[in-house]
Amino acid sequence: MENGRKQNHRRQKKWLYHDFRPADLPTRLLQLGYTGRTVDDYSKSRNQTDGCVSTSTHTSAVDSMDQKLCLTLPGQTGIRLLPHAEQYMLTLPRFRRRQRVVYIASPLKETCEIRNGVYVGKYQLRKLFDIGADYTEKQGWLRTSRHNHFNDFVVHPDNQALIREMCAKAMDALNDIRKEAQMEGRTAFWILRDQAATDTMDKSVQFKTNCIMDVPACDRSYPYRSADGSCNNFNHPTWGMAMTPEPRLLAPAYDDGYDLPRTLSEDRFRKLPSARVVSNIVHKGEQSLEDTKLSQWVMQWGQFLDHDVVLTPLTEGSMGGGALECCNGDGCLSECFPIRIPEDDPFFNGTCMNFVRSAPAMDFFQCKHGPRQQMNGITSAIDGSNVYGSSQASQDGLRTHEGGRLKTGPPNGEHLPVNPDQTVCRKSVPSDHCQLAGDGRSNVVPSLGTAHTLFVLFHNRVVERLAAVNSGWDDEKLFQEGRRIVAAIMQHITYNEYLPVVLGPDVMGDFTLTPSSSGYSDQYDPNVNLATVNSFGAASFRFGHSQVSNIQGNREEDFSDNDMRDVEETYHNPNMVLQDDGVDGISRWLATDASLKTDRVLDKGVRDLLFLTEDGVSLDLAALNIQRGRDHGLPGYNKWREFCNLSTATHFGTSAGGLVDHTDEAASLLEEAYEDPDDIDIFTAGVSEHHIAGGAVGPTFACMLATQFKAYKLGDRFWYERSDDSLTAFTAGQLSDIREMTLAGVICQSTGMDSMYEHAMLLPGNSNQKRDCADLPKFLAEGNWQY
Numbered sequence: 001m002e003n004g005r006k007q008n009h010r011r012q013k014k015w016l017y018h019d020f021r022p023a024d025l026p027t028r029l030l031q032l033g034y035t036g037r038t039v040d041d042y043s044k045s046r047n048q049t050d051g052c053v054s055t056s057t058h059t060s061a062v063d064s065m066d067q068k069l070c071l072t073l074p075g076q077t078g079i080r081l082l083p084h085a086e087q088y089m090l091t092l093p094r095f096r097r098r099q100r101v102v103y104i105a106s107p108l109k110e111t112c113e114i115r116n117g118v119y120v121g122k123y124q125l126r127k128l129f130d131i132g133a134d135y136t137e138k139q140g141w142l143r144t145s146r147h148n149h150f151n152d153f154v155v156h157p158d159n160q161a162l163i164r165e166m167c168a169k170a171m172d173a174l175n176d177i178r179k180e181a182q183m184e185g186r187t188a189f190w191i192l193r194d195q196a197a198t199d200t201m202d203k204s205v206q207f208k209t210n211c212i213m214d215v216p217a218c219d220r221s222y223p224y225r226s227a228d229g230s231c232n233n234f235n236h237p238t239w240g241m242a243m244t245p246e247p248r249l250l251a252p253a254y255d256d257g258y259d260l261p262r263t264l265s266e267d268r269f270r271k272l273p274s275a276r277v278v279s280n281i282v283h284k285g286e287q288s289l290e291d292t293k294l295s296q297w298v299m300q301w302g303q304f305l306d307h308d309v310v311l312t313p314l315t316e317g318s319m320g321g322g323a324l325e326c327c328n329g330d331g332c333l334s335e336c337f338p339i340r341i342p343e344d345d346p347f348f349n350g351t352c353m354n355f356v357r358s359a360p361a362m363d364f365f366q367c368k369h370g371p372r373q374q375m376n377g378i379t380s381a382i383d384g385s386n387v388y389g390s391s392q393a394s395q396d397g398l399r400t401h402e403g404g405r406l407k408t409g410p411p412n413g414e415h416l417p418v419n420p421d422q423t424v425c426r427k428s429v430p431s432d433h434c435q436l437a438g439d440g441r442s443n444v445v446p447s448l449g450t451a452h453t454l455f456v457l458f459h460n461r462v463v464e465r466l467a468a469v470n471s472g473w474d475d476e477k478l479f480q481e482g483r484r485i486v487a488a489i490m491q492h493i494t495y496n497e498y499l500p501v502v503l504g505p506d507v508m509g510d511f512t513l514t515p516s517s518s519g520y521s522d523q524y525d526p527n528v529n530l531a532t533v534n535s536f537g538a539a540s541f542r543f544g545h546s547q548v549s550n551i552q553g554n555r556e557e558d559f560s561d562n563d564m565r566d567v568e569e570t571y572h573n574p575n576m577v578l579q580d581d582g583v584d585g586i587s588r589w590l591a592t593d594a595s596l597k598t599d600r601v602l603d604k605g606v607r608d609l610l611f612l613t614e615d616g617v618s619l620d621l622a623a624l625n626i627q628r629g630r631d632h633g634l635p636g637y638n639k640w641r642e643f644c645n646l647s648t649a650t651h652f653g654t655s656a657g658g659l660v661d662h663t664d665e666a667a668s669l670l671e672e673a674y675e676d677p678d679d680i681d682i683f684t685a686g687v688s689e690h691h692i693a694g695g696a697v698g699p700t701f702a703c704m705l706a707t708q709f710k711a712y713k714l715g716d717r718f719w720y721e722r723s724d725d726s727l728t729a730f731t732a733g734q735l736s737d738i739r740e741m742t743l744a745g746v747i748c749q750s751t752g753m754d755s756m757y758e759h760a761m762l763l764p765g766n767s768n769q770k771r772d773c774a775d776l777p778k779f780l781a782e783g784n785w786q787y
């Protein structure tokens, strides 16, 4: 008997890891929760939509098309298999006879450390089964960094320990879930499926508690924002803090309920189309339409603002460190989720677009964990963290520590300072420099670098003026007061100039977003969490990608064209902004060139040529957006319609019960791309809706965006319009000075320009005339600012 049990146990282990028989797969799948489908069905559906991407000369695990396991055979292309988490596999029938070894990539939770300045976590490839001779075991490293697109998103050393803790905990959490499932003899999918449904903004599943992070202690008498956004809310000091998980408005729709990206329909019978296929069908167009009212400053303010409120770090890695290459060697790692490029792609030659999953996160302060979450690497509040950084160390590194000023850089001290890491950008001439700013993405395009530069220069003008009227103030006081004023002006520009043209008057009113024209506005509610929610970063606020044009430009003092470059030439190349007249000329171009209309089409510069390298490798931003939503487990379009109390679609027509907020053309393209309206990705459907009256987005994105902007306003203890907190409030006179300020005023004050259009975000016209800078609002720091 004893012997029998042992044998049984051994047999079970063997079955799991070594001796898997393809014939058992249907039964195994049923046990694992993939009900109602046979292997053949599954294989067929995967066959239709998946391609195999990498070729190998030896037997090894090399690639995956979406986050899972893969198998390669000598001289054959790689095949992606099923989730490592459940320790089982699927294979395409045609390879059965020839397959040798299948590996499992499993993170080793105890191995989180910093290497070469970035967080790395160890993973191990274990043999799952073998039907042949070769067998090797491999080890590699996963690292968590801010981003892998040309190292834009470098982790500040100050945050490395935090990332390490967080990632270790997140890996622990996912392992706990797996173990729990094994102990109960059920799959994690079933355990978490119901619980995941309740894992919304406030609740998450609680498995085990071994907290190692302390909730920050708050000094209630400190009058300024902390550098990392902690203690904005005294009752919840981590709300809105950098390096914390992004809350969710809706439960995630992961394939396995807790970790694996959404690649299947809700009933798990359909495989979703490749993100690039969707992009080719829905987001491709001959030429994007220009907006008739809005200038490029709307696009540029959107991106600059985005970099104030959200940065979602990715997991990176490779055997020897460096960015994860999911189309080239790292594809077997569970953190890879590359995008399949169809054979008949109109632009790309290859079959695979690199895509790395966002780093896993959990609420490590409350030690709650459940389905995989993603983290915000920067502060959530609209607080100028893109100017001042999101950690104490980063803030300190940006300051001169004299007179409250921020550092500036060559050639004339009117540009961003030199980044200590000169490998994060491309240089046209040796005298160019990679720029340093509060957010790591400032080199992405020159017009973004321009916005950053303007606000650093503006800060310095503000503190100079404060110093002139407050002679007793030291560097710290000047810096913090300047920072407080600049953040308030950024909030005002956002709610007074940007949001009204994006959301239109009705939504502004319904969500109480319109700034008061006089007096105070005391809507602060300490029960509101101001943290940037997952769907805002991964979907709705990406609507701005549709506004990006193929050109980066510079205009002369008389606003005629000066330097016009294709956007792909300017990615990660700050040359344009570092010209003597770069900031002025680009600001003029942004104010007078039309933004592209928010619609389903993304221009070629971002849809085919994003981050083009000298080697001719580029990405598709629409496909990345779709894939990112799936990576984060964002539910489909219909679920967001429900969230927003809007009708859902049961057919692809535009009549009642269908896609009522789409044109016939957009609806029919969605039908071509998807099998069922429930499958439609939120980015794709959201960006292609009709605009709401007076706005630049459709009703679904308007609701999702307004929900977030309401939280930024109501949940911010430092909201600029408040009067009811004597510690943080501006005086009535100061508030009225802040309300006077406009983006045009900031541009004029920060540069040597003579004139600018009054409403920088609107195209020139009868109600938007060019004005002398002398006649535009100025922040003078007289009277009201003398203490």
Ligand code: HEM
Pocket (backbone or CB within 6 Å): 149, 299, 300, 301, 302, 303, 306, 310, 311, 312, 313, 444, 445, 536, 537, 538, 541, 542, 543, 544, 545, 547, 548, 606, 621, 624, 625, 628
């Ligand atoms: C030249 C202009 C722009 C470029 C090249 C660009 C590029 C990118 C890239 C490469 C990503 C990461 C994609 C991924 O792997 O998931 C991203 C993320 C994002 N972008 Fe843009 N973008 C631009 C403009 C904008 C604008 C105008 C907006 C908003 C109005 C915007 C909002 C966002 C948001 C919210 C994210 C997610 C950020 C995060 O969670 O880390 N972007 N963008």
